[in-house]
Amino acid sequence: MEIATIKGETRKTGGKHTNKRLRHRGQVPAVIYGHGQEPELVSLSLHDTVLAIEHTAHVISLKIESQERQYLIKDVQFDHLQKDPIHVDLMRVDPNERVQVKVPIELRGTPIGQAHGGNLVHVITELDVECLLLQIPDDIRIRIDHLGLNDALHVKEIELPSNVNILHEPDDIVAVIHPPRGATAAEIEAIHEAAEAAAEPEVIGKGPKEDAEGEGGE
Amino acid sequence: MAANMPKRVKYRKSQKGRIRGNAGRGNTVAFGDFGLQSLEPGRVNARHIEAGRVAATHYMQREGRIYVRIFPHKPISSKPLETRMGKGKGETDHWTALVKPGTMLYEIGGVEENVAKTALLRVAHKMPVKTRFVVRRHSV
Numbered sequence: 001m002e003i004a005t006i007k008g009e010t011r012k013t014g015g016k017h018t019n020k021r022l023r024h025r026g027q028v029p030a031v032i033y034g035h036g037q038e039p040e041l042v043s044l045s046l047h048d049t050v051l052a053i054e055h056t057a058h059v060i061s062l063k064i065e066s067q068e069r070q071y072l073i074k075d076v077q078f079d080h081l082q083k084d085p086i087h088v089d090l091m092r093v094d095p096n097e098r099v100q101v102k103v104p105i106e107l108r109g110t111p112i113g114q115a116h117g118g119n120l121v122h123v124i125t126e127l128d129v130e131c132l133l134l135q136i137p138d139d140i141r142i143r144i145d146h147l148g149l150n151d152a153l154h155v156k157e158i159e160l161p162s163n164v165n166i167l168h169e170p171d172d173i174v175a176v177i178h179p180p181r182g183a184t185a186a187e188i189e190a191i192h193e194a195a196e197a198a199a200e201p202e203v204i205g206k207g208p209k210e211d212a213e214g215e216g217g218e
Numbered sequence: 219m220a221a222n223m224p225k226r227v228k229y230r231k232s233q234k235g236r237i238r239g240n241a242g243r244g245n246t247v248a249f250g251d252f253g254l255q256s257l258e259p260g261r262v263n264a265r266h267i268e269a270g271r272v273a274a275t276h277y278m279q280r281e282g283r284i285y286v287r288i289f290p291h292k293p294i295s296s297k298p299l300e301t302r303m304g305k306g307k308g309e310t311d312h313w314t315a316l317v318k319p320g321t322m323l324y325e326i327g328g329v330e331e332n333v334a335k336t337a338l339l340r341v342a343h344k345m346p347v348k349t350r351f352v353v354r355r356h357s358v
Contacts, residue, residue, distance in 0.1 A: 125251075
């Protein structure tokens, strides 16, 4: 696991106006909490933070002046377009502490079922795992070449190192190959005709007679 | 074209309203791997939504899966042609979805990125709002 280094500064005041000014200066407001200590307000470099998030970093090394410490990224808030981070929550952790994190699942290979016209549906894209801070896997790669039509990959089939615990139910489905949708052109036409026949929705709380009366007038 | 509208409504007509603010929900890629996100506020009506869905399905040749994340809940009324003003509000003409900046319009899963990108570009041409292509981001 690679640990990204992020430059930061301490900040004394919070509030939306101060934070807005920080964001204009290329900084991201952040808070450090945990281990029963008082929360600290800091700001991080936007560029470093975006790079760390893009590389799915869970742990970062925060460098403030000459001090450098490791923290767990607990939460990241994004703007309405989900483009830029607007706030980061960092948590104090010990290297020997067990933490709960989400790890992305990467499916490798082309399933046999897909060659027969099936559709691959990736149900669980991130796995909740519990492990030591410095042993968080970057991603979980699973080969799915063997999956045929209607076959599913379950959580219990995923192999992970012994010190990494999966927090999902063993029977949860990770990915499934759905058979091709077999609706013929005639069936689709029939559905469309039925939908067009119902040109107006039913009004809740009104009987058909009252509804017809309500529509009178020019 | 399928009539895309609610099955039951509480009121047959609604006031015009305004679209204010940005999308605070429905703005992430939640079901598929790639998405088409709105960049401006606007009304996407049932015909736009259906045209976009058909364009994507046609390009993808039934491969992968398309998720339509918006639904036309709002009735838009209009008066018949050559009618004098007054005599009450016109009848419902069409149904529309109100879209804010950030709203995820469509999602695609189970295909390669280049296929999804081309399919969603074709969808984007049908949309009455500016859009952008987005890829699912993993949470921490």
